[in-house]
Amino acid sequence: MSDIFERPLRNVIEQAASASPTPGGGSVSAITGAFGASMAAMVANLTVGKEKYKDVEPQALEQVKRLEGIMARLEGLVQADMDAFEAFMAVYKLPKDTDEQKAARAKARQAAAIEATEVPLAIGDACLEALEAAVGLAAIGNSTAISDVGVGAYLAEASLKGALLSVDINLPAINDSEFVNNAKARRERLIAEAERLRAEAIAVVGKRIQG
Amino acid sequence: MSDIFERPLRNVIEQAASASPTPGGGSVSAITGAFGASMAAMVANLTVGKEKYKDVEPQALEQVKRLEGIMARLEGLVQADMDAFEAFMAVYKLPKDTDEQKAARAKARQAAAIEATEVPLAIGDACLEALEAAVGLAAIGNSTAISDVGVGAYLAEASLKGALLSVDINLPAINDSEFVNNAKARRERLIAEAERLRAEAIAVVGKRIQG
Numbered sequence: 001m002s003d004i005f006e007r008p009l010r011n012v013i014e015q016a017a018s019a020s021p022t023p024g025g026g027s028v029s030a031i032t033g034a035f036g037a038s039m040a041a042m043v044a045n046l047t048v049g050k051e052k053y054k055d056v057e058p059q060a061l062e063q064v065k066r067l068e069g070i071m072a073r074l075e076g077l078v079q080a081d082m083d084a085f086e087a088f089m090a091v092y093k094l095p096k097d098t099d100e101q102k103a104a105r106a107k108a109r110q111a112a113a114i115e116a117t118e119v120p121l122a123i124g125d126a127c128l129e130a131l132e133a134a135v136g137l138a139a140i141g142n143s144t145a146i147s148d149v150g151v152g153a154y155l156a157e158a159s160l161k162g163a164l165l166s167v168d169i170n171l172p173a174i175n176d177s178e179f180v181n182n183a184k185a186r187r188e189r190l191i192a193e194a195e196r197l198r199a200e201a202i203a204v205v206g207k208r209i210q211g
Numbered sequence: 212m213s214d215i216f217e218r219p220l221r222n223v224i225e226q227a228a229s230a231s232p233t234p235g236g237g238s239v240s241a242i243t244g245a246f247g248a249s250m251a252a253m254v255a256n257l258t259v260g261k262e263k264y265k266d267v268e269p270q271a272l273e274q275v276k277r278l279e280g281i282m283a284r285l286e287g288l289v290q291a292d293m294d295a296f297e298a299f300m301a302v303y304k305l306p307k308d309t310d311e312q313k314a315a316r317a318k319a320r321q322a323a324a325i326e327a328t329e330v331p332l333a334i335g336d337a338c339l340e341a342l343e344a345a346v347g348l349a350a351i352g353n354s355t356a357i358s359d360v361g362v363g364a365y366l367a368e369a370s371l372k373g374a375l376l377s378v379d380i381n382l383p384a385i386n387d388s389e390f391v392n393n394a395k396a397r398r399e400r401l402i403a404e405a406e407r408l409r410a411e412a413i414a415v416v417g418k419r420i421q422g
Contacts, residue, residue, distance in 0.1 A: 009223050010216035017252035025362035032243045034224050041228035147380050151236035151373035158369030162362035168420050169358050209379050
């Protein structure tokens with residue numbers, strides 16, 4: 001498939017809605033996570049260069065740079081998620097006639113399941129960082145657009161949680177119990193932190209909307 | 212601006228992140244709401260035509276049609292949100308030299324604030340309907356993709372809540388207290404229903420992931 005980011009938005013949504021398995025939930029979560037980061041970035045960009053927000057300009061500029069990095073990472077993770085899915089599907093096409101083939105297939109399946117867990121965890125990491133940026137901007141961002149920091153926080157949290165459903169799906173197939181326990185702990189921490197940061201961002205945004 | 216849905220995904224995200232005021236939080240919420248609906252639609256499409264899910268095919272087909280309608284509505288609401296924003300900005304360019312001009316300007320401002328409240332409420336309605344579809348599909352959808360119903364539910368809830376922040380911003384400017392009270396009631400109901408339906412969808416998806 002050609003680069004999904006080069007394709008028209010309508011076409012991407014239509015393909016997501018179709019029975020075609022990619023883009024699936026992980027890829028779509030990375031895309032919507034990027035939209036969440038974009039909303040925080042917009043508020044940061046609307047804060048830079050304004051006399052009224054001169055004092056916080058260095059922090060706003062830092063958040064712009066940080067959010068640009070997060071969006072670029074999420075873009076890469078969309079492709080990584082689709083590649084992980086293709087690799088998973090390829091395992092089922094491997095021969096399983098001899099014992100050696102069966103062993104090789106089982107090994108490939110483990111590797112594919114691990115990759116299909118690592119990618120959504122990385123999407124979660126990027127969304128959590130977008131939430132950290134949203135919290136920072138909720139306090140200092142241009143008040144005329146401050147609600148958009150809240151939009152970004154809601155989207156980043158939802159995208160994180162959506163991506164992590166892929167972790168839930170893949171963990172039962174993985175035999176390496178140390179990897180499984182580690183992934184579960186990362187998953188729990190990401191969800192707890194995301195809920196805390198979203199609540200913090202929304203509380204600050206709510207106060208600033210009320211003036 | 213040319214139709215945002217015709218533009219490359221990367222370009223849309225970049226414009227959302229820029230200091231350009233459109234697309235803002237309402238439009239982005241409608242786009243991500245459409246992505247949420249697309250995930251439920253994908254699971255519905257993966258359920259139709261499968262021998263294993265023959266019994267639920269009529270319901271799955273109904274949800275496909277419903278979700279296609281929701282996605283089309285959300286696409287229209289993206290444009291409506293950008294138009295409402297432009298109309299709002301246009302008010303500030305109206306003359307305010309004479310009393311008549313001031314009165315006309317105040318009236319135009321009321322109309323613009325009302326439109327900028329109606330559009331996000333309509334985005335919320337569409338996202339709520341996507342959540343209803345997700346709940347329906349959580350129970351009957353193809354189990355190999357069932358986590359994607361959860362992705363859709365998280366995204367629809369977040370998009371609804373994000374859109375409604377625009378209601379919070381615009382209500383204080385509206386003088387018509389009946390409209391304001393009505394909008395507040397719709398807002399409260401949408402949020403409460405969305406939280407309930409998302410929790411329901413995620414609970415069913417969680418059970419089906421565990422098998």
